[in-house]
Every structure is written in structure tokens, then in C-alpha cells.
Amino acid sequence: MAAVRHSTLKVGPVNVFYREAGLEGNPVLLLLHGFANSSHYFRHLMPLLVSRFHLIAPDLPLFGFTKVDGESYRYTFAQLTETTQAFVDALRLGRFAMYVFDYGAPIRFNLAVADPSRITGPFRGLESWVCPRDSEPCVTVTRWMQFGSPK
Numbered sequence: 001m002a003a004v005r006h007s008t009l010k011v012g013p014v015n016v017f018y019r020e021a022g023l024e025g026n027p028v029l030l031l032l033h034g035f036a037n038s039s040h041y042f043r044h045l046m047p048l049l050v051s052r053f054h055l056i057a058p059d060l061p062l063f064g065f066t067k068v069d070g071e072s073y074r075y076t077f078a079q080l081t082e083t084t085q086a087f088v089d090a091l092r093l094g095r096f097a098m099y100v101f102d103y104g105a106p107i108r109f110n111l112a113v114a115d116p117s118r119i120t121g122p123f124r125g126l127e128s129w130v131c132p133r134d135s136e137p138c139v140t141v142t143r144w145m146q147f148g149s150p151k
Contacts, residue, residue: 004046008065011086013073017065018058018087019043021050027120028093031057032084034102038064045099056096058087060103081110095120 004021019039029049031042039057046055059066061083062075073079084107088096097120100108112119 004043009087009090011083011090013069014061014083014087015067015069016058016061016083016087017067018056019046020054020056021046022052022054024054026052026054028096029053029055030088030093030096030098031055032098032100032104032107033057033060033063034100034104036063037102040064056091056093058084060084060107077106077110081107081114085111085114094118 004019007018007020009016009018017039019042031039031045033039033041038059042055042057046057049055060080061068061073080103088111095118098104098108098111
């Protein structure tokens with residue numbers, strides 16, 4: 001089983017806990033969990049994708065092990081997006097794909113609208129698309145997991 005690393009990163013008033021796996025040279029896949037969940041949700045998915053992607057799965061504020069200092073943090077999608085953007089910037093993730101559901105979906109949408117050049121795959125509905133390498137066609141994460149990389 002692939003090793004998953006656990007780390008924290010301070011961004012503003014938020015100490016973001018995140019899980020990370022894979023090699024930094026691989027395409028980045030940001031995993032954003034849903035309501036009443038945490039990055040722990042991706043514990044079975046990460047080993048399946050680790051050989052092809054650099055995986056980052058943060059706990060959103062109010063969930064999992066992420067902690068917020070003070071009481072002034074606004075738990076809105078705008079604030080969650082701002083925190084996620086600061087987190088992505090602090091990790092120096094240039095371009096990345098996102099696999100999301102539920103709470104992660106509006107955050108993904110906001111990140112994509114703010115800077116579409118950073119998103120590495122088509123943006124359709126709630127399914128996440130990835131482009132494993134520039135020379136390979138894009139596929140949905142679900143299809144990639146079932147059938148592997150396109151030929």
C-alpha cells in the first residue's frame with residue numbers, strides 16, 4: 001500500500017490538515033471532500049491513484065483535523081474558497097485537477113472561475129476530469145480508475 005503523508009499548513013487563521021501521496025513531479029489532483037466528511041474519505045481512493053498523481057486532500061475548515069484560530073472565521077463558500085486558494089498557493093501548486101463532491105463542488109467552481117488557467121481538465125458537472133500528461137487525452141477520474149490511462 002502506498003504511503004500517505006499527514007501534514008498541516010497554516011494559512012491565515014486556519015491550520016489546514018491534509019493528506020498527501022504520490023510524487024511531486026506527477027500531475028496534481030486536489031481532492032475536496034463533502035459535508036460531514038474529511039480527507040479520511042479518500043483513504044481508499046488515494047492508493048489507487050498514487051502511481052500516476054501527486055494527491056493532496058485537505059480537511060476543509062470545520063471538518064476533520066483542520067483548526068481555525070479565533071471566532072471571526074465566516075463559514076461561507078466564499079471564505080472556504082479563499083482558504084482553499086491560500087492553501088493551494090502556499091503549497092505552490094501551479095496547475096491541478098480536482099476530484100470533488102458535495103461541499104467541494106462550489107469551491108471547485110469558484111477556484112476555476114477565479115483562475116481557469118490553473119485547472120488541468122475540462123469542467124463538466126460534478127464529475128472530475130484529469131489530463132494525466134499533456135500528450136494524453138483527458139478522461140474522467142471514474143473512467144481512469146476503472147480502465148486506466150487512455151491509450
